[in-house]
Amino acid sequence: MVATVERAPALAPVRRRAPMRRRQARTALAFLAPALLFFALLFFYPLLRELYTSLFSGPRADVYAGVGNYTKAFGDPVARHAFWVTVQYGLGVVVGAIALGLVLAVILNQRMRGRSVFRGILLVPYLTSIAIVGLLWRNILDPDTGILNRVLHSLGLPTQNLLAQHPLATLVGVAIWQQVGYTTVLFLAGLQGIPELYYEAAEVDGASVWRRFRHVTLPLLAPTTLFVSVIGVISAMQEFALPYLVTQGGPDNASDLYVYQVWKTAFGFRDFGYASALSYLLLIVILVLSLVQLKVGSRGES
Structure with a gap:
C-alpha cells in the first residue's frame, strides 16, 4: 500500500x-x-x-530516351569544350580571388587610417547586381566606344580588343574584381580571430615576417580558406550572367561556360531533356568537387 x-x-x-x-x-x-x-x-x-x-528528348520532351541524354553528353564535343572552359574559368577565379583577397586582408588588418573606408569600397562590386557588373564591363571594354580604349588612345598607347583577343581571361578578371571584396572580408574575419599570443611567441623565437605568415597565419586560416574555396568553386561552376552579358560565349565559343551552354541548349535549340541531363551532370560534378575539397581540407586541418 x-x-x-x-x-x-x-x-x-x-x-x-x-x-x-x-x-x-x-x-x-x-x-x-x-x-x-x-x-x-x-x-x-x-x-x-x-x-x-532529362529522361526524354525532343522539342517538347515527350520522346522517352532513358539514359540516352546522359550518354550523349559524354560524346558531345560542344558540352566537353564548355566544361573544360568552365574548369579553366573556375580555377582562375578561385585561385585569383583567394590570393588577392588574402593579400588585401593582411594589408587591411594592419592599423592604418581609413581602414573601414577601404573595406567598404572593396565590398561595393560584390554588393552590386551582377547584371550591372556585366553591362558595366561590357561598356568599358567595348573596342569602339569603351572607356578603356579612349584612355589608351589619349595616352598614345595601342588600343585593345580584350573581348575578342582574351575573352576567357577577361571574364576571369571581371569575376575576381567582383568577388574579391567578399573574399577579403572573410579573410579579415579569420585574421582577427587569430590570437596575438601566437605572433608574439613566434616573434620571441626569432621568426621573420614571412615565417610568421607561413607557419602561423596560413595554418590558422585553413578553415576560412576551405570555406572560400568550396563556395568559390560552386559559384564558378554555375556562372551564367557574365558570359551572357559580356562575351555571349564568343568568340568561337572561347568563353562558352557550361551553364551558358545549358541555357542555349534549352532555350536556343529547345532541347529541354538534353539540357536537363547536362544540368544533372553538373550537379554531380559540383557535389564530387565539394566533397573532395571538404575531405582534403579536413585532413589539412587535422
Missing part, C-alpha cells in the same frame, strides 16, 4: 509531459511548415521534375 502511494506522484509528471511534448512538436511543425512548403514547391519539386525531364 505504501509503495503504491509513493509511485503515483512520480507517474503523474510523466503523463503530463507527454501531451506537452506533443503540443511543442505541433507548434514547431507549424512554424516550420512555411519553410518546408517553400522548399518542397520551389526546390525539391523542380529538382525531381528536371530529373524526369
Whole structure:
C-alpha cells in the first residue's frame, strides 16, 4: 500500500509531459511548415521534375530516351569544350580571388587610417547586381566606344580588343574584381580571430615576417580558406550572367561556360531533356568537387 502511494506522484509528471511534448512538436511543425512548403514547391519539386525531364528528348520532351541524354553528353564535343572552359574559368577565379583577397586582408588588418573606408569600397562590386557588373564591363571594354580604349588612345598607347583577343581571361578578371571584396572580408574575419599570443611567441623565437605568415597565419586560416574555396568553386561552376552579358560565349565559343551552354541548349535549340541531363551532370560534378575539397581540407586541418 505504501509503495503504491509513493509511485503515483512520480507517474503523474510523466503523463503530463507527454501531451506537452506533443503540443511543442505541433507548434514547431507549424512554424516550420512555411519553410518546408517553400522548399518542397520551389526546390525539391523542380529538382525531381528536371530529373524526369532529362529522361526524354525532343522539342517538347515527350520522346522517352532513358539514359540516352546522359550518354550523349559524354560524346558531345560542344558540352566537353564548355566544361573544360568552365574548369579553366573556375580555377582562375578561385585561385585569383583567394590570393588577392588574402593579400588585401593582411594589408587591411594592419592599423592604418581609413581602414573601414577601404573595406567598404572593396565590398561595393560584390554588393552590386551582377547584371550591372556585366553591362558595366561590357561598356568599358567595348573596342569602339569603351572607356578603356579612349584612355589608351589619349595616352598614345595601342588600343585593345580584350573581348575578342582574351575573352576567357577577361571574364576571369571581371569575376575576381567582383568577388574579391567578399573574399577579403572573410579573410579579415579569420585574421582577427587569430590570437596575438601566437605572433608574439613566434616573434620571441626569432621568426621573420614571412615565417610568421607561413607557419602561423596560413595554418590558422585553413578553415576560412576551405570555406572560400568550396563556395568559390560552386559559384564558378554555375556562372551564367557574365558570359551572357559580356562575351555571349564568343568568340568561337572561347568563353562558352557550361551553364551558358545549358541555357542555349534549352532555350536556343529547345532541347529541354538534353539540357536537363547536362544540368544533372553538373550537379554531380559540383557535389564530387565539394566533397573532395571538404575531405582534403579536413585532413589539412587535422
